[in-house]
Amino acid sequence: MASVILPTRDGGLETFEIGPAVAAAQGGAWNRTAYAAAHVVVDPYADNDPWLDCAVDWDRTLAFREHLWSKGFGVAEAMDTAQRGMGMDWPTSLELIKRSVSLAKSGGHLIACGAGTDHLAPSDASSLDDVIGAYEKQCEAVEAAGGRIILMASRALAKVAKSPEDYGTVYGRILGSLKEPAILHWLGEMFDPALEGYWGDRDHMAAMDTCLGVIADNASKVDGIKISLLSAEKEVSMRRRLPKGVRMYTGDDFNYPELIAGDEQGYSHALLGIFDPIATAAAQALSALNRGDMAAYNSAFDPTVPLSRHIFKAPTRFYKTGVVFMAYLNGHQDHFTMLGGQQSTRSAQHLADIVRLASKAGLFDVPDRAATRAARVFATYGIGI
Numbered sequence: 001m002a003s004v005i006l007p008t009r010d011g012g013l014e015t016f017e018i019g020p021a022v023a024a025a026q027g028g029a030w031n032r033t034a035y036a037a038a039h040v041v042v043d044p045y046a047d048n049d050p051w052l053d054c055a056v057d058w059d060r061t062l063a064f065r066e067h068l069w070s071k072g073f074g075v076a077e078a079m080d081t082a083q084r085g086m087g088m089d090w091p092t093s094l095e096l097i098k099r100s101v102s103l104a105k106s107g108g109h110l111i112a113c114g115a116g117t118d119h120l121a122p123s124d125a126s127s128l129d130d131v132i133g134a135y136e137k138q139c140e141a142v143e144a145a146g147g148r149i150i151l152m153a154s155r156a157l158a159k160v161a162k163s164p165e166d167y168g169t170v171y172g173r174i175l176g177s178l179k180e181p182a183i184l185h186w187l188g189e190m191f192d193p194a195l196e197g198y199w200g201d202r203d204h205m206a207a208m209d210t211c212l213g214v215i216a217d218n219a220s221k222v223d224g225i226k227i228s229l230l231s232a233e234k235e236v237s238m239r240r241r242l243p244k245g246v247r248m249y250t251g252d253d254f255n256y257p258e259l260i261a262g263d264e265q266g267y268s269h270a271l272l273g274i275f276d277p278i279a280t281a282a283a284q285a286l287s288a289l290n291r292g293d294m295a296a297y298n299s300a301f302d303p304t305v306p307l308s309r310h311i312f313k314a315p316t317r318f319y320k321t322g323v324v325f326m327a328y329l330n331g332h333q334d335h336f337t338m339l340g341g342q343q344s345t346r347s348a349q350h351l352a353d354i355v356r357l358a359s360k361a362g363l364f365d366v367p368d369r370a371a372t373r374a375a376r377v378f379a380t381y382g383i384g385i
Contacts, residue, residue: 002372004018005378007349016352021365022284022361022362032260032270032289037272038076038081040056042057050341054087056096058099067279071280071282073283076114077114078114079185080191115141115150115151116154117131117155125156127160128157135154148180150184153192182221185226187228188227205234211238227252230255232254247269250270250272256272257305276327277311277323281361281362306357307358307361329358330363
C-alpha cells in the first residue's frame with residue numbers, strides 16, 4: 001500500500017492509503033460504440049504566455065490517444081475535454097485533428113473530430129450567414145484532414161439566433177454539405193453558460209422538440225447525437241424519439257452506467273469525457289456488457305460514478321482539471337499543468353477527494369507512483385512539507 005497526506009474537511013490532515021488497481025479489461029468486441037473525449041498535454045517548458053498561448057506536447061498528447069485506442073475506445077478529438085473554448089484555439093485544434101486522424105488511419109482506429117465556430121467570437125457574429133460561414137470553414141478543414149465530424153454547439157449561433165427556426169436553417173445548411181453523417185452535440189449550459197437557451201428555448205424539453213425536428217429533417221446526414229444535460233430522464237425521453245438509425249451517444253457523466261445498459265426500449269452508445277480517466281474500468285464494464293454479465297458490468301462501473309460526479313460537479317466546465325490530474329497521477333504526463341493555467345480551477349480539497357474516490361474505484365495503475373505524484377501537488381499547498 002502507498003500513502004499520501006491529504007487535507008480533510010475539518011481543516012486537518014490525514015494519511016491516506018491508496019488501494020490496488022482494478023484488473024485489466026478482457027478483450028473482444030463491444031456491443032456499444034464508445035468514444036472517449038480526450039484531453040491534451042501541454043509543454044510545460046515552453047517560453048510563452050500560458051494564459052494566452054497554446055503550447056502542446058504533441059508526443060504525449062498523441063501517446064494518450066494510443067492508450068485509449070489500446071483499451072478499445074474511439075477517440076472524440078478536439079472536444080471540450082481538450083479545452084476547446086477554454087484554452088485551445090482553432091488553429092491548434094486543427095493541428096491536433098490532423099495529427100490524430102493520421103495516427104488513427106495508420107492504426108485502423110476509430111476517431112471523430114469536433115467542428116464548430118470557436119474561431120468566430122460571438123461579439124463578431126451579427127448574422128446567421130456569419131455562423132454558417134464559420135461552421136463551413138471548420139467542417140471543410142476537418143473533412144480535408146480525413147476526419148468525421150462531431151458538430152459542436154456554437155456560442156455564436158446562441159448569440160445571433162432569434163428563433164428555433166434559425167437553428168433549423170443553420171444545421172440544415174451545414175449537414176447538407178457534409179460528406180459523411182455527423183454526430184451532433186448538444187452541450188448544456190452547465191458545461192458552458194454561453195450555451196443557455198440553445199435550440200431556441202431555455203426549457204430543455206421545448207428545445208428538444210426543435211433539435212428532434214432538425215434531426216428528422218436531416219436524418220440521412222446524422223449518425224447520432226450526444227447530449228450533455230446531466231439528466232438521465234431527458235436523455236431517455238429523447239432517445240425514444242430519435243428517427244430509426246440515428247444513435248444516442250450519452251454525454252451524461254453522472255448517469256452513464258444506466259444509460260449505456262439501457263432498458264427494454266433501447267440504449268445509449270457513449271461519447272464521454274469521464275472515459276479519459278476511467279478507461280481501464282470502462283473497458284472492463286463494456287466487455288462485460290458484451291458478454292451479458294451485468295454483475296461484472298455493474299461491479300466495474302458503479303465505483304467510478306462517485307468519482308465522475310465529483311470531477312464534473314458545478315461549476316461543471318472546470319471538470320478538465322480533474323481529468324488532467326488523473327492523467328498525471330497515472331503517469332500519462334509528467335506534470336500537472338494545463339492550457340490557460342486551468343489546473344488552478346479546483347481546490348486542494350477537491351483534488352484530495354479525487355484521490356480518495358479514484359483509489360476506492362481502483363483506478364490508480366501504480367499506487368506508489370500515484371502517491372508520490374499526489375504528494376508533489378499537495379506540497380505546493382504547504383501540505384506534507
